[in-house]
Amino acid sequence: WVLSDFEVGKPLGRGKFGHVYLAREKRSNQIVALKVLFKSQLKQSQVEHQLRREVEIQSHLRHPNILRLYGYFYDQTRVYLILEYAAKGELYKELTRCKHFNEKRSATYIASLARALIYLHGKHVIHRDIKPENLLIGTQGELKIADFGWSVHTFNRRRTMCGTLDYLPPEMVEKTEHDYHVDIWSLGILCYEFLYGVPPFEAKEHSETYRRIVNVDLKFPLKPLVSPAAKDLIAQMLVKNSASRLPLHKVLEHPWIVQNAD
Numbered sequence: 118w119v120l121s122d123f124e125v126g127k128p129l130g131r132g133k134f135g136h137v138y139l140a141r142e143k144r145s146n147q148i149v150a151l152k153v154l155f156k157s158q159l160k161q162s163q164v165e166h167q168l169r170r171e172v173e174i175q176s177h178l179r180h181p182n183i184l185r186l187y188g189y190f191y192d193q194t195r196v197y198l199i200l201e202y203a204a205k206g207e208l209y210k211e212l213t214r215c216k217h218f219n220e221k222r223s224a225t226y227i228a229s230l231a232r233a234l235i236y237l238h239g240k241h242v243i244h245r246d247i248k249p250e251n252l253l254i255g256t257q258g259e260l261k262i263a264d265f266g267w268s269v270h271t272f273n274r275r276r277t278m279c280g281t282l283d284y285l286p287p288e289m290v291e292k293t294e295h296d297y298h299v300d301i302w303s304l305g306i307l308c309y310e311f312l313y314g315v316p317p318f319e320a321k322e323h324s325e326t327y328r329r330i331v332n333v334d335l336k337f338p339l340k341p342l343v344s345p346a347a348k349d350l351i352a353q354m355l356v357k358n359s360a361s362r363l364p365l366h367k368v369l370e371h372p373w374i375v376q377n378a379d
């Protein structure tokens with residue numbers, strides 16, 4: 118690929134390492150998201166090797182709920198990533214607009230994320246950082262894990278974006294080693310945030326968020342009204358002992374998912 122193979126359109130997002138543009142591949146007329154990274158930025162942040170590893174991993178991933186990396190190329194000064202275009206944009210903007218999602222929509226999203234995580238764990242890929250900022254919505258309203266990986270953010274990053282602790286499980290906050298169970302914790306945080314509009318351990322100070330996470334200080338507000346089944350699932354994922362968290366295949370069999378997910 119070369120840049121002239123594409124007709125570049127409006128910016129879709131911008132981040133530390135570069136911008137993402139809407140683009141059309143001229144021969145096929147395929148619409149893509151073209152991410153442009155500056156080699157200078159990559160060099161000074163020493164992320165070239167990490168980028169190569171991420172590109173290697175992502176180019177082999179094929180799942181309906183994981184954003185495709187179609188390919189990449191580079192020129193003198195920049196690296197270009199050819200990414201799947203998600204027609205309905207960023208999930209967190211939709212969550213901000215709706216305040217919170219209903220139980221059907223939340224359960225449908227959680228089920229598709231659980232299936233994507235089962236696929237990733239099957240490929241020994243973990244900690245895909247599944248907070249709302251890393252999720253996009255496809256043409257049919259389906260969820261896509263975009264995994265901005267090494268902190269490339271799109272437009273208007275969320276207020277808690279910079280270094281948010283909200284999604285970290287106790288073992289990561291306490292800096293012990295972590296394994297694929299971290300993704301089950303993050304899925305629980307995400308399920309709570311879909312239903313209530315805020316993450317469960319949010320607090321003004323980082324130190325307070327830290328304390329609430331390590332104590333699993335889980336409280337369910339009276340509003341909006343959320344079914345006991347949903348709370349039961351969340352409580353089974355937000356468990357301090359990582360080995361006791363509900364396994365992903367059990368998430369898919371949970372009554373709340375079975376009754377509410379499309």
Ligand SMILES: CC(C)CCNC(=O)Cn1cc(-c2ccc3c(-c4nc5ccccc5[nH]4)n[nH]c3c2)cn1
Pocket residue numbers: 129130137150152168171172173175186198200201202203204205206207253263264265266269271
């Ligand atoms: C190291 C590399 C292999 C990681 C690959 N993953 C990324 O670079 C993650 N990433 C995805 C994007 C991204 C950002 C926005 C979009 C969009 C998109 N669609 C939109 C529709 C309306 C408004 C905004 C939209 N952004 N589609 N696909 C995207 C892809 C930016 N970074």
